[in-house]
Amino acid sequence: MKKRWRKIKLLLVSVTLLLAGCWDQRELEERAYVIAIGLEKAGDKEEDKGQVKVTYLIANPEVGTQASGGASDEPPQETLTIPASDFINSRNIANVVIGKEISYDLLRTILVSEELARDQHFLRLIYNANKDREVKRSTQLIISKESASEYFKNNKPTLETRPHKFYELMLQRGIETGLIPNSEIRSFFRITEADASLFTAAYTSSEQKPDYENRDDEFIAGELPVSGEINKTQFIGSAVFKEGQMIGKLTGEETRLTGLLRLEQDVTDILTTLPDPGDGKYRISVRINKYKKNKVDMDLKSFPPKINVVVPMRIEVLSDPSLTNYGGSEKQRNKLRNFFTKKFEEKFNGLVQKSQDEFKGDLFGWSIYARKKFKTIKEYNDFNWMESFPKAEIDIKADISFGEFGRQPRVPKMYEVKD
């Protein structure tokens, strides 16, 4: 008898313990998984000041799974836009039209329309991302040219229909090629809280207004003339944030240069062109590889502060449109090296100038490096990097070494072919 009682007691206790874990249990089909949140201004009227329109991009978990055999009648995604005060209470408002609990567990992207990003209330709104328990700090913050609801409506990927994969791949590849910056929301908060440098977020647009003047990577999202049967959404360039508010934009090229000047090595695969010194009409395709960290020297004691940066780059020359055979001789190589060095230094210093004059802040995150020069946070705060940086004398040097010269090292001389 006593033994049986013990058994029953044990059973009861273990059942209580185990079932307590089910309190937060939710079935998969009871949840709507938001992949991206879009935020835009509700309107310009005075009473709309605190309001936003929240757009949800909700994935259909059945699409592309083995269970449905890869084919499902239901579309891969659905979007809805609702007015709300923020994207926390909008979860319940969305339930007016969706019968499932809104979950941010798989949220990877927060898309903000440029108009809202430029608003001074933006920071208040975006801080909710830290308050919500499901939003991760690795969520990407991206800025769209048009309103967020418009963006999601236009954006209809043809091959990569599963939305989480689309955003993941677009951003990942964009970061690799350096055309967009890595804009995790935690960096946004960190940089804004430190109040020393500028934050850059990826810039995107689903509308095309082609600009035929520019070349290669000198575009910003929406300007590249793309034709063909493909989704017209573009990810290129960056939005610049100062003190939690958007203040300007960078083109794809400037974003790449920024990536090269920053201390971390995110950028791994830059293919671009540079003018051919042999013949001004042509452009040489090159692959740029920043193989080690920049060398940064700072003298912050003097006034104005002096900053010297050396950017080590390994360049692979992939084309030779003037048929000069640059790789062939030491002399030609040096000529090319000097030419490229000059070009890069011009571009780097131009961008630094823009950062100092136009944005009045440090695009390159060098404040982190400057911290080493101080003993305490107080000294560092007194120096005030944000104020001091625009006054600094900055000199950038490019340290170029050559890698491969394409698969076939030599090309025939033009006259040999023509003859």
Place this chain on the structure above:
Amino acid sequence: MESSNRKIGIREYMAIAFLTVGTKLSDDTPTLLVSETLTAGWIAALLTGIISIVPVLLMIKVLSVHKGKNFYEVLIFLFGKLIGNLIAMVLLLIAFSALIIDSAIYTDIIDTMYFTTTPAIVIYGVLMLVCTFGAKKGLEQIGSVAWLLLFYIKITLFIVLLYAWQGGRPSFIFPLWGGGKGQIIKAGITKVSLFADFLYFGMIAPLVTSFKSFKKGTWIALAVVTIELTAAVMAYTILLDYTTLRLINYPFHEAIRNINIGFLTNVEMLFFPFWLLATFIRFSFYLYIVTMLFGFIFKIKQFSYVLPVVATLVVFIGIAPEAPTFTIFQLRETLLTIVSPVYIGVPCLMWITSKIKGGTENEKKMEKN
């Protein structure tokens, strides 16, 4: 458990020490260290460990003269019944408050970071139920479970720290002196009671197989835990930078939310169970120590019967504060500051008394050890 005659080995003892003190790096301790010292939180952590050498050394010296006696018995021997019990009461009060505040924090972590819709009282109740069960099983069992799990818990911790190290930027630990040298020393001294657990390990000194093992285990544990805490604070600073770190309460849990293993995202639930197991062991041990001390003071031989009462009390007091994330954070900081002088003072007092009382004979014994 009735003052069980079976003893625990050095492995079990060390495992308990690693888990009770080491788990602190996964709650709000790093934030407490960083809040004033900013980037130099890790130096403060190192400093607390170094300062702790003094009370731990003195405690071991005193205990070495009275081999076979636990901390309480030594207290009574040295100070007499009245003062001895008074000091023991203070220590009991501290241990009990620490148990309440720390378990409330862990409940808050589980509630805010993992099970957001489950009522706190249910989490608290289940947590204490498990820990009471563990404590009831006795020190021996706590020790073997701790030893059994130690490896897995530390491996997951190591992965998290490794990730934080490589995911962050080493330059974030500069400027080296952070909030200033004064602040570092202040934090190091006021937060030294982070290691006050070592004082309570004196309670179980006679339960370790030999005094030599106890001594060796204590020193190894102190060294390892100090290094662990220092490395953890450093890793969090590198991952999150001080600006973010001082705004968040539970950096360990923020860190594991950022980890992606290849294509696997949302892997925090992989680390959570191990952390939970460490938590169970920690509070089982605390409960054990509190009831043991209680039992000794009030002469209750079968002190395991007090366990359920203590656990229930803990739940009901711990659940009381409003806005636990803030209130308890503040309470803990206050408690740590109050306990620090006690933690340093009591062993000093014991050592001095022991010197005066024992005279030359004791001194010789002390020299030998």
